[in-house]
Amino acid sequence: MKLLVVEDEAKLADYLKKGLTEEGFVVDVARNGVDGLHLAAEGDYDLVLLDGMLPGIDGLAVLAALRQSQQTPVLMLTARSQVEDRVKGLQAGADDYLVKPFAFSELLARIQALLRRGRPSQTPTEATILKLSDLELDLIRRKAMRAGKRLELTAKEFNLLSLLLRRAGEVLSRTELAEQVWDMNFDSETNVVEVAVRRLRTKLDQPFDRPLLHTVRGMGYVLEAREP
Template structure:
């Protein structure tokens, strides 16, 4: 799941980005309304966390512009507890509203509620259990099992495996993997993707006779079942 956080308080933005990343979300961050609106319009997000008071253009203006063409769920944040502000945000198209300061556990719970609502309205919701050969990944319980053996994966390894499974049979570039799993721009001098794939293979493929994760030289990686040649 990919989230957009539009928040100008740097410490709060980093706190939320780090915490939500540890929960398994990919988080893009914008520090003002102009950059935030650009990202929201250009990319597809599962949910947007939007501060009401922003430099450039405020959150209400961002929301109004966004609602002209997109229905992405929006959770608004504000330091003000005025009823008028909350009503204004909800009437402008916000799906939920939170007043600072708030508990991290509460914002996670509210994000999950909004994502469940979206999932419930989709005609073909994404499966919560992904499979390939004897590999099975449960996205809700965040559990990966191969041939009946539970795989001990880190958060990033699980997210990487889930992405490869979602796009099973499709070659994914290192750039795309870096962006969606690590929330970073790919740097040719950085081998974070290669290292992570190598570690993932040691857990997913090495103990089993049939490898599932394959390298496509010069492009990236693909997860698919290939019959032995």
């Protein structure tokens, strides 16, 4: 799932991106209100983490602008602990409010709770369950099942499978996989994608009769249910 962090404190923003990426999320970061509003308006995010005090446009103004066009869940992060400040944020359209400093475990729990609600235009199944043939991916519970059997995946393997499943039938290049899953510019000397795909295929396909993850020579990889 894709998150946007709008936070001007560089150390905290980097900490959040690292921790949430390790949990399997795809994370973009904006350092000010102007960039945050632009990304939130243009990107297809499942949730926005929004600092209350930002340069350019403050968090409440960003939130108010977003609520004119979309209902993406927003979790406000702020150093303001006064009740009236929290009330203002919630009244402006925030879905939850977390006061700094906070424990990462609590932040993660609040994110998961908000994601479980889904977007108003989606049913919970549409929002959180991906399926292909006998493969099922639960994005909230972080579970992958095939033919009723649990697949024990690492966070990166889960993220890789999630991307492939979201775009099932589409050939994804090594460059795109590296950018989307590892947030890195692809280096031809790096075999991180090939290694990850090989390990995922061992868990996803080898125990079963019908492979789903296919290599397209010279182009990349595709997840699809092909006829025998």
